[in-house]
Amino acid sequence: MAKDQQIPDTRAVLQRHVVLVGLMGAGKSAIGRRVANRIGARFRDADTEIEKAAGMRISDIFAVHGEGEFRIGERRVIARLLTGRPLVLATGGGAYMDDETRALLKGAATTIWMRAELDTLVRRCAKRGNRPLLKNGDPREILAGLMDIRYPVYAEADVTIESRDEPHEYAVEAIIDILHKRGDLLI
Numbered sequence: 001m002a003k004d005q006q007i008p009d010t011r012a013v014l015q016r017h018v019v020l021v022g023l024m025g026a027g028k029s030a031i032g033r034r035v036a037n038r039i040g041a042r043f044r045d046a047d048t049e050i051e052k053a054a055g056m057r058i059s060d061i062f063a064v065h066g067e068g069e070f071r072i073g074e075r076r077v078i079a080r081l082l083t084g085r086p087l088v089l090a091t092g093g094g095a096y097m098d099d100e101t102r103a104l105l106k107g108a109a110t111t112i113w114m115r116a117e118l119d120t121l122v123r124r125c126a127k128r129g130n131r132p133l134l135k136n137g138d139p140r141e142i143l144a145g146l147m148d149i150r151y152p153v154y155a156e157a158d159v160t161i162e163s164r165d166e167p168h169e170y171a172v173e174a175i176i177d178i179l180h181k182r183g184d185l186l187i
Contacts, residue, residue: 012039013186014086017109018179021096021154023146024134025124026114027163027171028090034172035088039185042087046095050077058092075101082108093146097153106156110184112175113157118144120165158182 018035020028029045036043047058050073054061061070074095081089082104089109095101096111105111116124121143125134134142159178161171179185 012041014039014041014088014179014184015186016184017082017086017089018175018184019089019091019105019109019111020114021091021105021111021157022093022114022163023116023121023143023150023154024093025121025143026116027124027168028114031114031163031168031171031175032088032090034168035175038172038176039088042085044081044087044089046074046078046081046089046091049081050074050092053077071098071101074098075104079104093150096157097150102153102156106158110159110179110182111157112159112161112178113154114163114171115151115154115160116163118147120163121147123165 018032018041020032022028032045033043035041050061050070051057053076054073056064058070061073065073071094074092075098078089078091078095078101081087091105096105118140122140125139125143159175159182161174161178163171176185180187
């Protein structure tokens with residue numbers, strides 16, 4: 001068993017969907033997957049599910065259909081994912097910026113903002129070359145601009161977790177503890 005995989009706590013029962021929001025590089029997918037593993041819940045990555053539903057990459061959806069159509073499809077996929085038993089969902093960085101998607105998430109889930117400092121985001125995003133928004137300019141400047149625009153909206157999430165340069169397990173433990181204290185997770 002890999003060191004970051006643990007035996008799920010089969011006594012844990014997720015009472016409400018948990019949705020992670022934040023900028024690229026904040027750790028939404030990595031941490032969300034680990035939280036789901038720990039509590040024995042389903043995990044989905046919204047971007048992956050959107051690509052499956054559309055049969056094409058997100059960058060291609062934007063190029064062919066534009067952002068407006070992408071956001072409509074994203075909203076539909078997220079709404080579908082939030083049916084059924086509660087799950088842990090990692091969203092794309094722009095999903096929570098859409099008023100309708102944000103309202104949908106607020107009504108159906110506990111939203112958790114994975115907040116990270118600029119240096120942390122720059123370092124993490126540099127490790128992966130698949131960030132289309134960062135390909136046309138200085139990644140630090142682009143991320144700083146996105147932070148200025150998005151952080152005030154992300155702050156509307158139910159919970160804020162600091163995503164630092166430390167083992168993911170610290171954030172996982174913090175999330176599980178908060179969900180338990182809120183009554184969203186019965187252990």
